[in-house]
């Protein structure tokens with residue numbers, strides 16, 4: 221048995237704070253901005269079901285594994301993997317996992333900060349009363365107005381990135397603990413208010429059915445109307461890949477964010493029950509966001525497949541129409557920014573922790589370095605919605621933003637998650653995982669290990685191969 225390690229970066233002050241921080245990482249733009257729009261683009265119900273299955277069968281077991289690895293290694297993911305590779309006498313190639321996470325983190329943060337910048341801009345728009353009494357058309361035009369101005373999007377992106385760097389520089393615990401204790405519950409209450417408003421609309425049932433009625437045709441087929449006006453459909457595994465990728469993205473898995481938070485987790489607290497709470501909270505927030513948004517979409521004749529602008533083109537209509545809308549609208553976007561903030565922090569923490577451990581850097585320059593690099597990369601996303609949106613700037617029909625999003629969420633995170641599952645399930649000894657989880661070798665442990673060794677890897681591989689058309 222290894223000696224009891226402790227992290228040089230300190231520890232969460234309690235199990236409760238660990239959970240809040242992990243929920244802060246998981247709940248973010250992925251739940252409120254991304255989930256509704258990809259559910260909208262991929263036909264709703266069946267997609268949501270595939271997503272929920274991915275969360276339960278792949279996401280939850282891998283989250284336990286990631287926390288376990290982090291807490292056992294007690295270092296940044298790169299060094300945690302090095303330590304565990306030595307301890308388990310495994311091949312050195314497994315250490316690459318930590319490196320993959322660093323690169324993925326840069327890529328994700330670069331665009332995450334731009335979208336969070338949109339939300340920041342909307343805080344001020346809501347506060348200024350811009351949405352009062354607006355109709356759907358005006359809301360769409362307002363959103364397009366923001367996107368078409370690279371200068372202002374860049375400015376908001378910059379402000380958000382600076383906010384992230386400041387908290388990471390001060391140490392994750394100091395800045396974060398207070399924020400997550402109050403803001404996460406507040407966001408939850410506000411989402412409930414929005415769902416209440418959505419319920420008062422005639423289209424609530426339609427929105428509900430869109431999210432929960434199964435229509436597998438949409439998940440397994442894409443249909444295009446050709447030049448001749450005839451609709452042609454073909455089978456595709458892509459929506460399943462998107463659902464799988466989103467399960468990783470929304471739970472912050474596959475790149476070391478949850479691993480690094482696990483490394484600050486006090487010993488002797490149950491990893492299994494913490495995972496359950498984090499996964500449940502994340503899923504409930506995403507479903508609430510969907511339930512708030514789709515009734516508004518249908519009540520106003522909007523397009524569910526509107527893409528990344530979906531929440532910015534729907535929620536302002538609701539705020540504009542409800543009493544106290546100026547206040548609630550402002551509060552909502554403030555909380556959305558906080559949710560994004562607490563996620564963004566966790567995206568760069570693995571890299572910053574590694575710079576501190578291996579290069580003797582202090583946190584301030586380390587956070588600045590990582591933030592500035594991601595900021596530069598983010599300029600590509602800023603321009604993807606205006607100057608570089610034209611077809612001549614696209615690759616495989618995707619803008620730079622689409623490419624980075626696709627590569628990270630649908631390929632790199634599932635690959636990272638697959639490696640985590642294989643390492644924890646096959647390479648790490650049973651004794652080590654039992655010891656770190658603090659579980660008995662009973663039905664709970666065995667189910668987890670079975671999911672991790674067989675089910676999660678197989679499902680990830682099937683969805684991958686299915687998507688590239690080999691199955």
Ligand code: PFF
Nearest residue numbers: 246248249250469470472477
């Ligand atoms: N889980 C976050 C969200 O849903 O917005 C995004 C995220 C955070 C992805 C941390 C990856 C990560 F490591």
